[in-house]
Amino acid sequence: MKTDVLIIGGGPAGIVTALSAENTYKGLKITVVRREKQVLVPCGIPYIFGTLPSPESDLIPDKVLTSKGIEIIVDEVADVDTSSKRVTLKSEEAIEYDKLVFATGSLPKVPPFAREKFENLFSIKKNIDYLTRLKKEIENSEEIVIIGGGFIGVEMSDEIAKRGKKVTIVEAMDHLLLQAFDDEFCVMAEDELRKRGVTIRTSATVKGFLGSNNRIDYVELTSGEKLRADLVIVCVGSYPNVELAKKAGLVIGYSGGIWVDEYLRTSVPDIFAVGDCAEKKDFFTREVTPVMLASIATCEARIAGANLYRLKAVRETKGTLGVFSTAVGDLVLGVAGLTEARARKEGFDVVVGESKTVDRHPGAIPDAHEVRAKLIFSKYSGVIMGAQLAGGKGVGEMINIAGVAIQKGMTAVEMDTLQIGTHPLVTPPPTAYPLITAAANAILKIFKEE
Amino acid sequence: MKTDVLIIGGGPAGIVTALSAENTYKGLKITVVRREKQVLVPCGIPYIFGTLPSPESDLIPDKVLTSKGIEIIVDEVADVDTSSKRVTLKSEEAIEYDKLVFATGSLPKVPPFAREKFENLFSIKKNIDYLTRLKKEIENSEEIVIIGGGFIGVEMSDEIAKRGKKVTIVEAMDHLLLQAFDDEFCVMAEDELRKRGVTIRTSATVKGFLGSNNRIDYVELTSGEKLRADLVIVCVGSYPNVELAKKAGLVIGYSGGIWVDEYLRTSVPDIFAVGDCAEKKDFFTREVTPVMLASIATCEARIAGANLYRLKAVRETKGTLGVFSTAVGDLVLGVAGLTEARARKEGFDVVVGESKTVDRHPGAIPDAHEVRAKLIFSKYSGVIMGAQLAGGKGVGEMINIAGVAIQKGMTAVEMDTLQIGTHPLVTPPPTAYPLITAAANAILKIFKEE
Numbered sequence: 091m092k093t094d095v096l097i098i099g100g101g102p103a104g105i106v107t108a109l110s111a112e113n114t115y116k117g118l119k120i121t122v123v124r125r126e127k128q129v130l131v132p133c134g135i136p137y138i139f140g141t142l143p144s145p146e147s148d149l150i151p152d153k154v155l156t157s158k159g160i161e162i163i164v165d166e167v168a169d170v171d172t173s174s175k176r177v178t179l180k181s182e183e184a185i186e187y188d189k190l191v192f193a194t195g196s197l198p199k200v201p202p203f204a205r206e207k208f209e210n211l212f213s214i215k216k217n218i219d220y221l222t223r224l225k226k227e228i229e230n231s232e233e234i235v236i237i238g239g240g241f242i243g244v245e246m247s248d249e250i251a252k253r254g255k256k257v258t259i260v261e262a263m264d265h266l267l268l269q270a271f272d273d274e275f276c277v278m279a280e281d282e283l284r285k286r287g288v289t290i291r292t293s294a295t296v297k298g299f300l301g302s303n304n305r306i307d308y309v310e311l312t313s314g315e316k317l318r319a320d321l322v323i324v325c326v327g328s329y330p331n332v333e334l335a336k337k338a339g340l341v342i343g344y345s346g347g348i349w350v351d352e353y354l355r356t357s358v359p360d361i362f363a364v365g366d367c368a369e370k371k372d373f374f375t376r377e378v379t380p381v382m383l384a385s386i387a388t389c390e391a392r393i394a395g396a397n398l399y400r401l402k403a404v405r406e407t408k409g410t411l412g413v414f415s416t417a418v419g420d421l422v423l424g425v426a427g428l429t430e431a432r433a434r435k436e437g438f439d440v441v442v443g444e445s446k447t448v449d450r451h452p453g454a455i456p457d458a459h460e461v462r463a464k465l466i467f468s469k470y471s472g473v474i475m476g477a478q479l480a481g482g483k484g485v486g487e488m489i490n491i492a493g494v495a496i497q498k499g500m501t502a503v504e505m506d507t508l509q510i511g512t513h514p515l516v517t518p519p520p521t522a523y524p525l526i527t528a529a530a531n532a533i534l535k536i537f538k539e540e
Numbered sequence: 541m542k543t544d545v546l547i548i549g550g551g552p553a554g555i556v557t558a559l560s561a562e563n564t565y566k567g568l569k570i571t572v573v574r575r576e577k578q579v580l581v582p583c584g585i586p587y588i589f590g591t592l593p594s595p596e597s598d599l600i601p602d603k604v605l606t607s608k609g610i611e612i613i614v615d616e617v618a619d620v621d622t623s624s625k626r627v628t629l630k631s632e633e634a635i636e637y638d639k640l641v642f643a644t645g646s647l648p649k650v651p652p653f654a655r656e657k658f659e660n661l662f663s664i665k666k667n668i669d670y671l672t673r674l675k676k677e678i679e680n681s682e683e684i685v686i687i688g689g690g691f692i693g694v695e696m697s698d699e700i701a702k703r704g705k706k707v708t709i710v711e712a713m714d715h716l717l718l719q720a721f722d723d724e725f726c727v728m729a730e731d732e733l734r735k736r737g738v739t740i741r742t743s744a745t746v747k748g749f750l751g752s753n754n755r756i757d758y759v760e761l762t763s764g765e766k767l768r769a770d771l772v773i774v775c776v777g778s779y780p781n782v783e784l785a786k787k788a789g790l791v792i793g794y795s796g797g798i799w800v801d802e803y804l805r806t807s808v809p810d811i812f813a814v815g816d817c818a819e820k821k822d823f824f825t826r827e828v829t830p831v832m833l834a835s836i837a838t839c840e841a842r843i844a845g846a847n848l849y850r851l852k853a854v855r856e857t858k859g860t861l862g863v864f865s866t867a868v869g870d871l872v873l874g875v876a877g878l879t880e881a882r883a884r885k886e887g888f889d890v891v892v893g894e895s896k897t898v899d900r901h902p903g904a905i906p907d908a909h910e911v912r913a914k915l916i917f918s919k920y921s922g923v924i925m926g927a928q929l930a931g932g933k934g935v936g937e938m939i940n941i942a943g944v945a946i947q948k949g950m951t952a953v954e955m956d957t958l959q960i961g962t963h964p965l966v967t968p969p970p971t972a973y974p975l976i977t978a979a980a981n982a983i984l985k986i987f988k989e990e
Binding site: 102105106109110113131133134137141142143147148149150154383384385386387388389392393396402403404405406407410411413414415416417422424425426451452454455456483484485486487488489490491493494495497498500503504506507508509510511512513514515516517519520521522523526530533534537 | 552555556559560563581583584587591592593597598599600604833834835836837838839842843846852853854855856857860861863864865866867872874875876901902904905906933934935936937938939940941943944945947948950953954956957958959960961962963964965966967969970971972973976980983984987
């Protein structure tokens, strides 16, 4: 078989690369090879354990590809021969390609204490059968321990607690979500999670598991304390899935991801890599960054898909910004760019602006929610480098306003004089729009009164 | 009495000018003179007739000013002597000022057919006693005719219909909201309003009223048709309140607003004007524009307040963009910049990008709502000039993302490769984020396939 574009991996990165290529170049034969029969919405996974009825309600339908004439092959790539431009599938079928894209994603990290197999020990794999088993285990468990207090751990805790289970979340750092937010925002998330009945154990590391008959009974902390557990879910992050790329001779970056340039081209001509399997550089620090997000993967995919045959426009990744949002109960948290702590640690001179208001106006509107903003600006250039928000659902899009401002190098004065749209039922008031008042607060510190 | 800064007008423009001056310059004596005992949130006014319990729940508390040491005088300015820098109040008190700011707002337009007085004929005045009377009239009426299908007319219709009243909205143009949106978005609003039980009469003009004993019984259209009415509310827009400014000798622009430069300075030294009473120029067309919005007024106020004594930074109005949002039932509509119709009429070469998706992911998330986007780009520079959105509540902030993009001159390619944050419970999916897919759709037309 021959194809023009062959994409390995059927997640968001693979799907969007295919769509972007199809949208940019007409008449191409595009083929996606993936292992999974059905593709999960990755960010929706925590929600299949609470909000959504089942894993089946969290699928990306194949017709987003097939309706555009893109072929899907459910199989695994066994081998890539980059000189003859052929891949061989496990089924032994061979496919000749013109352009090849690695979108092989990531795999959950397995910490040393979790290498032994237990029937009631799970991680978060993007596999519908595995997650269906996990959902059943959750339903049959009373006491559940989640190890790892990042986004997935926090979202899993919140969702599982909704089902009336006794959930404990264990995190080695001083706060949950500390890799993404400054302390005070982590504390807001923790307070909300506690209100929802979740027990939080920060600054706590796991020594190992105690159990019998292939089942864990207790999680043992290095402090010696033992936590009762009917079920343990490990959410300590992911690492790039590059086994095949390595075997094919692609250069792997020192972060462990496939090395790519700004156009998402790998070290081998006609081969691209996108998403979790590709190495990323931070927008500001210029260091390699382990951020793995579907929104970043799809951004890279749009760039790669359009750049496959020609650089029709300068479409490049300008560095990974990292725009995240998450929800704990009614509280939505968002972050874009650098936190204050990270910015200071990296040696940036920054000033911080803060504000607090309500996300509807007047505050008597029924679904009004307090909203807090923290913006981080470069002290001498005034350019915005980071934003953190906490509030109601509007935070999900408000953090994208900050994200655009960061990507376009907006200054504090520009943000202070920004024109925004407001409406009583859907936004904060025009008199105290959180991003603007936080910018005004920062300006006081930038232009010290003489 | 003497004050450093005297602001005439206590609405959002006056309040934010005072706050901006206080935030920028320390130790100033700032005084706000206003007619109203209590200040209404202007954009909240339609909601006091449905969603909110009473006009009193739509107030801006005085403490936003008094807590910063800003004085409020409830009185009216009778006279301004710009050479001796004194104003005289109706109470005959005189105030000497160093800097004076006109924030005198706007007054509802009264069309020729509505000049006669009737007990059951109302407009929308920012006056709590007047609106309390109107609320009572609404409660006592069965059939209500609203004249004018702009934002306020539409929002009033929707809110009053919630109270189980029979509402008819009469609009002279072919569609409701046509000054703000392209046809297809107007139609979405109309469909939703009709579902809510409102009768819509577009392309219909009012000839006059028929009634007796000082009460209207029928609204007569120029077609001869008569509409039964227990109550008539006229919402045909506002005009700048510049009587005092005229008397003081300030130059009035040809739009009828107070002439100001980009720093919001009027023709007289030490006098500024902000908000609805100040003339505005459109961001793109450079023509004077009659847009009156609290969000624009407060933007101007932030600029003027900071520029009163020194131009500490280049804080200027770059032209009025107009970022609006409104809600009809569950449908939220947003617009920023030029519509396609307006852009073409003004002679801009444009291309349009469109998209349709869901504002949660997966679509099975309980409060998911369809969201549609239309973006207008300059054909040859690729710069974004306008955006229209229709969807759920997230549109309120999503339109601000487009607003920032317009203000920062973002191109279609930049938007296509934008990094955004997404989350299942609060945003559309990363694989099909509406602004990005609409940009990709436009790019197809900009870079025609060779």
